[in-house]
Amino acid sequence: xxxxxxxxxxxxxxxxxxxxxxxxxxxxxxxxxxxxxxxxxxxxxxxxxxxxxxxxxxxxxxxxxxxxxxxxxxxxxxxxxxxxxxxxxxxxxxxxxxxxxxxxxxxxxxxxxxxxxxxxxxxxxxxxxxxxxxxxxxxxxxxxxxxxxxxxxxxxxxxxxxxxxxxxxxxxxxxxxxxxxxxxxxxxxxxxxxxxxxxxxxxxxxxxxxxxxxxxxxxxxxxxxxxxxxxxxxxxxxxxxxxxxxxxxxxxxxxxxxxxxxxxxxxxxxxxxxxxxxxxxxxxxxxxxxxxxxxxxxxxxxxxxxxxxxxxxxxxxxxxxxxxxxxxxxxxxxxxxxxxxxxxxxxxxxxxxxxxxxxxxxxxxxxxxxxxxxxxxxxxxxxxxxxxxxxxxxxxxxxxxxxxxxxxxxxxxxxxxxxxxxxxxxxxxxxxxxxxxxxxxxxxxxxxxxxxxxxxxxxxxxxxxxxxxxxxxxxxxxxxxxxxxxxxxxxxxxxxxxxxxxxxxxxxxxxxxx
Amino acid sequence: xxxxxxxxxxxxxxxxxxxxxxxxxxxxxxxxxxxxxxxxxxxxxxxxxxxxxxxxxxxxxxxxxxxxxxxxxxxxxxxxxxxxxxxxxxxxxxxxxxxxxxxxxxxxxxxxxxxxxxxxxxxxxxxxxxxxxxxxxxxxxxxxxxxxxxxxxxxxxxxxxxxxxxxxxxxxxxxxxxxxxxxxxxxxxxxxxxxxxxxxxxxxxxxxxxxxxxxxxxxxxxxxxxxxxxxxxxxxxxxxxxxxxxxxxxxxxxxxxxxxxxxxxxxxxxxxxxxxxxxxxxxxxxxxxxxxxxxxxxxxxxxxxxxxxxxxxxxxx
Numbered sequence: 001x002x003x004x005x006x007x008x009x010x011x012x013x014x015x016x017x018x019x020x021x022x023x024x025x026x027x028x029x030x031x032x033x034x035x036x037x038x039x040x041x042x043x044x045x046x047x048x049x050x051x052x053x054x055x056x057x058x059x060x061x062x063x064x065x066x067x068x069x070x071x072x073x074x075x076x077x078x079x080x081x082x083x084x085x086x087x088x089x090x091x092x093x094x095x096x097x098x099x100x101x102x103x104x105x106x107x108x109x110x111x112x113x114x115x116x117x118x119x120x121x122x123x124x125x126x127x128x129x130x131x132x133x134x135x136x137x138x139x140x141x142x143x144x145x146x147x148x149x150x151x152x153x154x155x156x157x158x159x160x161x162x163x164x165x166x167x168x169x170x171x172x173x174x175x176x177x178x179x180x181x182x183x184x185x186x187x188x189x190x191x192x193x194x195x196x197x198x199x200x201x202x203x204x205x206x207x208x209x210x211x212x213x214x215x216x217x218x219x220x221x222x223x224x225x226x227x228x229x230x231x232x233x234x235x236x237x238x239x240x241x242x243x244x245x246x247x248x249x250x251x252x253x254x255x256x257x258x259x260x261x262x263x264x265x266x267x268x269x270x271x272x273x274x275x276x277x278x279x280x281x282x283x284x285x286x287x288x289x290x291x292x293x294x295x296x297x298x299x300x301x302x303x304x305x306x307x308x309x310x311x312x313x314x315x316x317x318x319x320x321x322x323x324x325x326x327x328x329x330x331x332x333x334x335x336x337x338x339x340x341x342x343x344x345x346x347x348x349x350x351x352x353x354x355x356x357x358x359x360x361x362x363x364x365x366x367x368x369x370x371x372x373x374x375x376x377x378x379x380x381x382x383x384x385x386x387x388x389x390x391x392x393x394x395x396x397x398x399x400x401x402x403x404x405x406x407x408x409x410x411x412x413x414x415x416x417x418x419x420x421x422x423x424x425x426x427x428x429x430x431x432x433x434x435x436x437x438x439x440x441x442x443x444x445x446x447x448x449x450x451x452x453x454x455x456x457x458x459x460x461x462x463x464x465x466x467x468x469x470x471x472x473x474x475x476x477x478x479x480x481x482x483x484x485x486x487x488x489x490x491x492x493x494x495x496x497x498x499x500x501x502x503x504x505x506x507x508x509x510x511x512x513x514x
Numbered sequence: 515x516x517x518x519x520x521x522x523x524x525x526x527x528x529x530x531x532x533x534x535x536x537x538x539x540x541x542x543x544x545x546x547x548x549x550x551x552x553x554x555x556x557x558x559x560x561x562x563x564x565x566x567x568x569x570x571x572x573x574x575x576x577x578x579x580x581x582x583x584x585x586x587x588x589x590x591x592x593x594x595x596x597x598x599x600x601x602x603x604x605x606x607x608x609x610x611x612x613x614x615x616x617x618x619x620x621x622x623x624x625x626x627x628x629x630x631x632x633x634x635x636x637x638x639x640x641x642x643x644x645x646x647x648x649x650x651x652x653x654x655x656x657x658x659x660x661x662x663x664x665x666x667x668x669x670x671x672x673x674x675x676x677x678x679x680x681x682x683x684x685x686x687x688x689x690x691x692x693x694x695x696x697x698x699x700x701x702x703x704x705x706x707x708x709x710x711x712x713x714x715x716x717x718x719x720x721x722x723x724x725x726x727x728x729x730x731x732x733x734x735x736x737x738x739x740x741x742x743x744x745x746x747x748x749x750x751x752x753x754x755x756x757x758x759x760x761x762x763x764x765x766x767x768x769x770x771x772x773x774x775x776x777x778x779x780x781x782x783x784x785x786x787x788x789x790x791x792x793x794x795x796x797x798x799x800x801x802x803x804x805x806x807x808x809x810x811x812x813x814x815x816x817x818x819x820x821x822x823x824x825x826x827x828x829x830x831x
Contacts, residue, residue: 046789046792047555049596050599057555058556059556059557131570133556135563185595185600185601188599189601203609203683204599204606205610205785206682231779233779233788237777237779240665240680241680241779244676245676246672246680392546394544397553402550433557
């Protein structure tokens with residue numbers, strides 16, 4: 001064969017291969033569609049390294065963690081605590097919590113879920129050598145032990161009625177002890193739980209494939225046989241995936257793409273509030289923002305409606321509380337003083353502000369920077385000078401939260417499903433978001449309300465405590481909630497079971513197809 | 515040749531040492547460490563847990579001690595473990611490297627397969643209509659940023675025509691060569707375009723120059739057919755700068771891969787590098803830099819070796 005003919009054959013061969021490849025690419029989406037319910041999700045979930053619930057670190061991991069592990073207790077759509085892997089829980093005395101476990105449950109590897117497994121999980125979290133990310137939640141726990149095969153006792157050092165809440169999150173996600181022993185450090189890559197889905201494949205930086213757990217205890221779930229979650233680094237490529245029609249669901253569609261979703265024949269747009277919020281907080285120990293009148297001036301100067309309109313394209317929600325309107329703990333009569341520049345100037349004249357430039361650290365996300373620039377402009381309008389410095393998370397942590405640099409921060413708070421956890425983190429004495437660390441600004445009134453809310457047995461009593469706390473926070477302007485995120489979800493019209501839970505994470509086992 | 519290669523390989527050691535030390539210092543200079551990245555992502559963890567994590571990760575030790583520890587382990591062939599994922603760095607890189615290799619090697623092959631014949635055609639007829647159109651296109655191709663071209667391709671072939679998938683990677687072993695190629699076509703084109711333009715320009719200008727040389731006139735004078743003159747005498751000389759450009763482009767390709775992998779959701783080393791830096795996972799960053807620098811040095815070395823094959827006058831002693 002001459003060189004020329006060889007070259008030609010090579011070219012022909014290549015072309016044929018490409019054509020075949022293109023065909024197989026376009027038909028791939030239909031493969032196996034006959035019986036299997038396969039749901040594809042575009043998620044913006046960068047940097048996930050670990051699906052060990054006790055060792056991971058990002059809130060973005062939860063969507064998969066809920067599916068693979070299940071929790072001992074859960075929150076329902078209205079924020080009420082309901083049974084999960086624990087069928088019942090009971091305080092036998094103010095320091096002793098007894099969990100009664102569901103019977104007949106098995107982990108994905110076939111090993112039984114029982115009191116020994118739960119005790120193993122709790123001790124794993126409490127073991128200092130394990131360095132569990134949630135060990136802090138167990139600081140007040142004196143002992144855990146199995147009462148019998150299906151009952152576990154948790155003894156606290158002091159009464160803490162809100163403790164049950166921690167069992168709805170990472171601390172309540174049960175890993176298979178046998179798999180932990182077998183896999184060691186690899187467990188985070190090949191997690192084994194007792195949840196509705198088995199993690200079949202995870203290629204970090206690409207996708208997660210979940211398949212139905214045929215032995216799942218809750219009848220009728222999961223609704224889908226297979227869920228593929230494409231984990232994009234940013235919103236842009238995720239939106240493009242949505243537009244090619246190759247995915248069924250995306251949460252957090254950017255405002256500029258919302259008109260496309262609304263006009264689409266295939267997708268429904270869901271705009272419901274979540275607990276994730278853009279908030280302006282202060283270093284309350286630093287002058288001049290330690291002056292309440294300056295903070296009142298700042299709040300009166302900011303037109304939150306304008307931020308919602310200009311930055312969020314009206315895809316977001318305003319609330320006077322750190323939790324969204326409609327959330328069970330937020331009093332329906334609660335109001336925040338309105339935007340009023342004249343009032344702001346009045347407060348300013350009563351304050352000790354003397355023309356200093358306030359330094360605000362902000363998260364470098366595009367929308368947060370734009371919102372911060374608007375805030376800067378509003379403050380300038382009433383005569384408050386402010387400069388904004390965008391810094392990524394680790395740097396903010398080092399400089400604002402730990403060293404106490406900057407007067408304030410504009411950034412996201414992802415929210416927690418229980419009110420106590422939110423308030424404590426942000427303004428509780430020693431809370432993780434209270435600056436400067438380790439204790440932050442300690443307001444005794446805040447401590448009293450928190451105590452009252454946490455120790456109340458009835459929900460109405462808790463509501464009362466948090467209503468009082470919210471009024472105190474508004475009066476003292478301890479922080480300013482700016483805009484609550486919307487679900488901003490694009491949901492394929494043939495998809496069933498999607499509920500926009502206020503905690504802002506989809507529950508994959510509920511997703512099905514018509 | 516062997517001694518030459520030996521000398522070159524030994525010479526890479528100080529380069530790698532310097533590169534890894536610089537990266538180590540740069541990552542350490544970034545404010546915040548992996549624990550503050552964890553704290554930022556979790557919106558705060560227990561202070562006590564944070565401190566014991568720092569001890570566990572060895573972050574309580576002085577910078578130079580940490581680098582020397584990393585180096586000592588490296589000497590024993592141990593790249594360490596990811597601080598966040600807990601897996602061995604080598605394993606993580608072995609998982610991700612094939613994707614980047616497939617992406618960059620495919621782009622190189624594509625750029626040569628298209629660039630050489632097109633450049634040849636243009637160079638043989640300089641200033642023809644074809645040559646002028648090509649020059650204009652080349653200017654656009656070189657100026658177009660990778661991510662923009664990628665987005666444009668996705669819009670056309672995935673969103674409008676539905677011909678090709680725009681995201682997701684399919685390993686050839688698991689899904690077959692067809693599915694793999696379908697998922698790689700758009701990334702390959704995106705990464706290959708600026709390289710192709712470079713090759714076209716090199717071949718075109720080289721060809722125009724060489725065809726005016728005396729040995730070409732001699733070849734023609736002794737009655738060789740034009741095809742033989744071009745392929746056997748002219749092209750060989752033209753290919754040397756092309757090889758140089760290709761060898762030197764290894765660094766560009768790797769940095770281009772970071773963007774292309776992000777746009778097309780490919781689980782390669784580029785996205786791993788971004789993750790590593792953002793989360794301050796320094797063993798991962800160090801591992802990638804080591805592999806990336808070695809690959810770049812190796813590519814340059816291969817280019818040097820290729821000279822000797824293309825041009826018999828070049829000898830390495």
